[in-house]
Amino acid sequence: MKELKILYLYPDILELYGDFGNIQVLRYRLEQRGFKAIITPYSIGDLAPNFNDYDLVFAGGGADQEQSILAKDLIQYKDNIQQAVDDGVFFLLICGAYQLFGKYYKGVEGNIIPGLEIFPYYTEAINDRKKRCIGNIVIETTLNNIKTKVIGFENHGGQTFDVNTPFGDVLFGNGNKFGDSKEGFFLNNVIATYLHGPLLSKNPELADYIIKYCLDRKYNENITLSALDDSFESCVREQLLDRFLKKL
Amino acid sequence: MKNFFIVLAMKALHLGLKIMGKNGGNFLGKLAYDWNPNIFKYFKIDCPIIAVTATNGKTMTNNAIGYVFKTAGKKVISNTEGNNMETGILSTILKNCTLTGKVKADYLVFEVDEGYVPVVFKDLKLDTLVVINFFRDQLDRNGEVESLILKINEFLKNYSGNLVLNNDDPNVARLGHANPNNENVFYFSVDKYEHATTNMKEAGEGKFCPFCNTRIEYQYYQYSHIGKFECPQCHYGNNNIYRTAINIDLKNKCFDVDNTTYHIRFNSIYNIYNFTAVIACASLYKVDTEIVKKALSEFVLNNGRLEELQVHNIPTIINLAKNPTGANVSLRVLNEDNDEKELLFVLNDNMADGFDVSWIWDINFDNLNNVTRIVTSGTRAFDIAIRIKTSGYTPAKIEPYLNLEEAITNLYKTNTKKYVIANYTSLQSTRKEILKYSEKKL
DSSP states (O other), X not given: OXXXXXXXXXXXXSOTTOTHHHHHHHHHHHHTTTOEEEEEEEOTTSOOOOGGGOSEEEEOOOOHHHHHHHHHHHGGGHHHHHHHHHHTOEEEEETHHXXXXXXXXXXXXXXXXXXXXXXXXXXXXXXXTTOOEEEEEEEXXXXXXXXXXXXXXXXXXXXXXXXXXOSEEEEESOOSSTTOSEESEEETTXXXXXXXXXXXXXXXXXXXXXXXXXXXXXXXXXXXXXXXOOHHHHHHHHHHHHHHHHTO | OHHHXXXXXXXXXXXXXHHTTOOOTXXXXXXXXXXXXXXXXXXXXXXXXXXXXXXXXXXXXXXXXXXXXXXXXXXXXXXXXXXXXXXXXXXXXXXXXXXTOEEXXXXXXXXXXXXXXXXXXXXXXOSEEEEOOOOOOOHHHHOOHHHHHHHHHHHHTTOOSEXXXXXXXXXXXXXXXXXXXXXXXXXXXXXXXXXOBSSOOSOOOOOBOTTTOOBOEEEEEEETTEEEEEOXXXXXXXXXXXXXXXXXXXXXXXXXXXXXXXXOSOOOHHHHHHHHHHHXXXXXXXXXXXXXXXXXXXXXXXXXXXXXXXXXXXXEEEEEOOXXXXXXXXXXXXXXOOSOEEEEEEOOOOGXXXXXXXXXXXXXXTTOSSEEEEEEESTTHHHHHHHHXXXXXXXXXXXXXXXXXHHHHHHTTSOSEEEEEEOHHHHHHHHHHHHHHHHSOO
16 A cells, blocks of 8 residues: 655644644545555654655644744754755645744844754744734645645744745735735745645645655656545635635 | 713613613723723722633633622622623623712622733722633634733732632643732642543643743643643642542532532533632632532523523534634533434634634544534535544535525434534524524424
């Protein structure tokens, strides 16, 4: 049986907005097709993982205080993570994890939390603590040459700069900064985004893009994923795209 | 003089509203507060003020405390309708004071929104504050739980009244350290119940010690992050307990505190916490144990908090769930019932619900006990349907309807027992729709 090995970083800390949903959706869509999902959690105090051993690495967003605790832990794996990114391991990074993989995060008081510096972008908190980019968001991205709308929810104070390869164009919502036209960061094998929580639940095309990428890489093939019954997903997309994009 | 006129004007307005058959909610308070934000100073209150705050269980605990005092023959003024921000509390006081601002009662009992404790009690003297729990709740509206706790902690640094705290919530018990000189800190706890687990089963907060950042260790979890905990480094959590509930028997709806058995009308672990807080509070004011026993055995809330109805002879249990823990404890009640049942989950994303429905992924839908069909509704009926499907529940047995009336009609096409979980803005419309269906001739 074909299988994917998923490393789930800090599931007990980076779990503020139901980020576990993404892991559940990936597992569901793999198992429905007869593939196996092996999910390995890693958190502070666990044995060091080898990032190259995995097909997919996932990390979500957390509370501010807890996030600064784990930043210190994650940085010890910097070289290993860089190698895994270069080798083509897929990384799905949400919200706080998106920020941590950049150069640094500058807090409201000017304090700097150093990032892993894997990617060239950086993030600065907006001066007014009460101002955050909060709300439903729709972006348009291109997956395997097909334009796809991605629906999610953003809630971040950090404004991310110097992104050369964004995840998508903002159709509704903010994006990397207040009123930005671009959202997230996208490489062939990396998606980093502010669309938090169960992002994949409303975007089956995106979930399948990630699954296909990982299977193709691991088994050196060009797989055609069998279709699943996505009737609820189609309904929610139709309903929400209509609701959000009509407002424009 | 200005305040006198404000009160006079509000009294007149209240009378007018009353004649028109309207309650007014927090409307009077809003007007008065906008007029003079320092109006709280105007009132002359000689009796103790008791306040209850929590993420979940405010209304239940507040109303039960009020009911205990009333059963003891005391005059109680309370915001029993759940208007719990500064304007709501102000409305309650305005309706019950004299023109000179005198409030005649034996006790004022208020439920207060977590974020508004420092605002309301800036100028009102608080005698007892009861704090029950802190959970993640509408993060896009309220922000992170930590910032709420820090606000209350700051307020408590200069507070030396009674503080009744849940010792089984690490986010609550820490408030006992806010003012080291306060000798009136009283912790309560609930002994391990039969469905407690060794691992956390549902999303929770407070994994690290607030004093030394060490990972907190638990002997057991009752639900979410509520349970017997201690910091292995600095031993935070190891407090003297003022009142402990033991022999928790949810089936027979009873438990013991200090060798007295209390019978209640609810069968959920979180309500045992609420009522233990009530008992702790009542004993601070020396209410006779027999009176507390009697009051708790009678007390019910018919507003969609574990409310039991018969709809064309089909047993129906309705419960509010506005955040992951609320939903998880509702599912606990459902799973602890072995009868065959069907579930209706209504999810809205209106302003008061928070626009973000990501929290439904923190609900544990695994291994539902004898649930044969699930109907979903609300403005996010499909989101919740996908959530339930992904947990492994057979998609063919999930029926989403955006239209609530249609959902209710389809829910009752079988005679199986129903559990209804509805979030904040959907609760009253769901209740109304069910009651309407209930009165319909079939």
